[in-house]
Amino acid sequence: xTSATAERTESTAATGARVEFxxxxxxxxxxxxxxxxxxxxxxxxxxxxxxxSGCGKTTALRVLAGFERPDSGEVLVDGTDITHVPxxxxxxxxxxxxxxxxxxxxxxDNVAFGLRVRKAGTAERHARAAELLDLVGLPExxxxxxxxxxxxxxxxxxxxxxxxxxxxxxxxxxxxxALDAKVRLSLREEIRRLQISLGITTVFVxxxxxxxxxxxxxxAVLNAGKLEQCAAPAELYRRPATAxxxxxxxxxxxxxGRLTDAGLVEAAGSRLPVDGDAPGTRxxxxxxxxxxxxxxxxxxxxxxxVSTSFFGSVTRVHxxxxxxxxxxxxxxxxxxxxxxxxxxxxGLAPHPALVVPKAER
Amino acid sequence: xxxxxxxxxxxxPEPGARTADRATAPVRIRRRPRPWRGLVLGxxxxxxxxxxxxxxxxTVHTPGQxxxxxxxxxxxxxxxxxxxxxxxxxxxAATVALALLLAVPALVAVRLxxxxxxxxxxxxxxxxxVVPPIALVTGISTVLRWGPDHLSRTPLYQTFLAVQNEDFPxxxxxxxxxxxxxxxxxxxxxxxxxxxxxxxVEAARNCGASWPxxxxxxxxxxxxxxxxxxxxxTLALVLGEFxxxxxxxxxxxxxxxxxxxxxxxxxxxxxxxxxxxITWLLLLVLSRAGTAPAGAPRTSRKES
Numbered sequence: 066x067t068s069a070t071a072e073r074t075e076s077t078a079a080t081g082a083r084v085e086f087x088x089x090x091x092x093x094x095x096x097x098x099x100x101x102x103x104x105x106x107x108x109x110x111x112x113x114x115x116x117x118s119g120c121g122k123t124t125a126l127r128v129l130a131g132f133e134r135p136d137s138g139e140v141l142v143d144g145t146d147i148t149h150v151p152x153x154x155x156x157x158x159x160x161x162x163x164x165x166x167x168x169x170x171x172x173x174d175n176v177a178f179g180l181r182v183r184k185a186g187t188a189e190r191h192a193r194a195a196e197l198l199d200l201v202g203l204p205e206x207x208x209x210x211x212x213x214x215x216x217x218x219x220x221x222x223x224x225x226x227x228x229x230x231x232x233x234x235x236x237x238x239x240x241x242x243a244l245d246a247k248v249r250l251s252l253r254e255e256i257r258r259l260q261i262s263l264g265i266t267t268v269f270v271x272x273x274x275x276x277x278x279x280x281x282x283x284x285a286v287l288n289a290g291k292l293e294q295c296a297a298p299a300e301l302y303r304r305p306a307t308a309x310x311x312x313x314x315x316x317x318x319x320x321x322g323r324l325t326d327a328g329l330v331e332a333a334g335s336r337l338p339v340d341g342d343a344p345g346t347r348x349x350x351x352x353x354x355x356x357x358x359x360x361x362x363x364x365x366x367x368x369x370x371v372s373t374s375f376f377g378s379v380t381r382v383h384x385x386x387x388x389x390x391x392x393x394x395x396x397x398x399x400x401x402x403x404x405x406x407x408x409x410x411x412g413l414a415p416h417p418a419l420v421v422p423k424a425e426r
Numbered sequence: 427x428x429x430x431x432x433x434x435x436x437x438x439p440e441p442g443a444r445t446a447d448r449a450t451a452p453v454r455i456r457r458r459p460r461p462w463r464g465l466v467l468g469x470x471x472x473x474x475x476x477x478x479x480x481x482x483x484x485t486v487h488t489p490g491q492x493x494x495x496x497x498x499x500x501x502x503x504x505x506x507x508x509x510x511x512x513x514x515x516x517x518x519a520a521t522v523a524l525a526l527l528l529a530v531p532a533l534v535a536v537r538l539x540x541x542x543x544x545x546x547x548x549x550x551x552x553x554x555x556v557v558p559p560i561a562l563v564t565g566i567s568t569v570l571r572w573g574p575d576h577l578s579r580t581p582l583y584q585t586f587l588a589v590q591n592e593d594f595p596x597x598x599x600x601x602x603x604x605x606x607x608x609x610x611x612x613x614x615x616x617x618x619x620x621x622x623x624x625x626x627v628e629a630a631r632n633c634g635a636s637w638p639x640x641x642x643x644x645x646x647x648x649x650x651x652x653x654x655x656x657x658x659x660t661l662a663l664v665l666g667e668f669x670x671x672x673x674x675x676x677x678x679x680x681x682x683x684x685x686x687x688x689x690x691x692x693x694x695x696x697x698x699x700x701x702x703x704i705t706w707l708l709l710l711v712l713s714r715a716g717t718a719p720a721g722a723p724r725t726s727r728k729e730s
Contacts, residue, residue, distance in 0.1 A: 130628075164622075167648070168648055
């Protein structure tokens, strides 16, 4: 980065604001999109809202942007209640899922649109647009119309437009979902770099767990309008608070198990400590990550290899163990002998495991 | 390090190139000439051109006297020509303005706020197509007769008189607006379908734009082609409309042409040809106005 760019970046920097959702509730007819959502986004943090379709993540973002009114609850930015502030006075820049550049304006005019609304002078508008196009790596694209740019470039311009008014909060509504895998990967890294550099509080909606885990400071997992867990990506993966989070984030085995009197749980021939509260019943299901499953080729083993999937350094082995499908991630160099039909012994690494009642699905 | 890498990893299309066309651009398919296409085109062209040429010949050629452009030179001095033409143009302008003023906000509002009402609006707007103009004008004349009798002591009485002012019969604008509604709706609906209006509106609101600003600077510019199309069709309808104006006793251009056809047949046909030419010229101006500036697209399309 040149010193000139560094100076420009400094001038672009916005002060991160603290965002709070308090008891947000929003229903569309009989469908409850948000069911008492309480969540705080710390200043300068990138928080990902993650969840399946219809979990309320986009509704939460749209409430923050001012495009939806909650039925009850409030939204606070730096302690100020903005629940009833119109969308055009929210001081929040947003990048949309679909390409949202104004088709009749050039990239420069798109970026400067907000400044034009605020009646900024032509010179100021052009300077700011040039600065931001430079920032998103498109300094030569100012005169291009949206249809003359690729999807990735359009989203970069949309990001520049969202930052043009130096908003206190940046809202990203699945901005990468329309892009191909390669562009998505590079753009998400660049968005993250930019966000850290600007220190702007960012709320990022995605249904892609890989995207959420790789970009966010914290990930809030939503299900049926409620917050299941909000934690740093590593914690979310290693210590999921609920069965939903455990199964939604990453891959998880559900193995039949039995609680022992010693407070341990027995599953697949191994005994593991219980993570969190154990259910009241003895017969339970144990949630175990594939990387915590060990597999050894054994002609007398109870499991049979069903199939294998090669992922480079890791190979996922699917086994049938007493009628239950078990997934195990093994280093590829150790999985060479595990071909379909081979008998094997399954073991579990002695990490604390989440245990749920057998009936829970 | 805040700036994104200057070179975008994804492919940059050439300016002016349509995204959807890029993949197939290098492949050119040589088409075989198809004689039947020329035949169909020739027949279609003859269907339109033969009557026009015959009309033109009729206006300039008198058997035994040779060629003369008298019918055209006599036009400007013909009684009522300028007045009726100006009246028709004025009525057309007012109809275009009223129809767009009604239809644009209504259709945008339905698209943004109540998409489920779209079929209802579509049926309502298409309804005038199935009502014959004579039925419409019968209804209007009944109301115009009934009104003064029952409203003579109310302020509406003056309104009834005002809309029938012969200098500018606004009642015709109201009738034409109803008649033009199906065409205006079709054109605008096609334009609204081609643009992701809700997202553009939200993007503009997010940039701080007020609702009027959003409509004037975001929605309308992106509906330019369909607005021009709607105006184009309304103009053609109003300039050629005869039944309503004639039955209500007004004398715009179409009625004037018919009224002089008995006494001055050649002048009448010459005027018809001239009116066609004027209509075409106006349509050309409107279609040019509706064309997006160089480089700008007519519609917004998402890439896959």
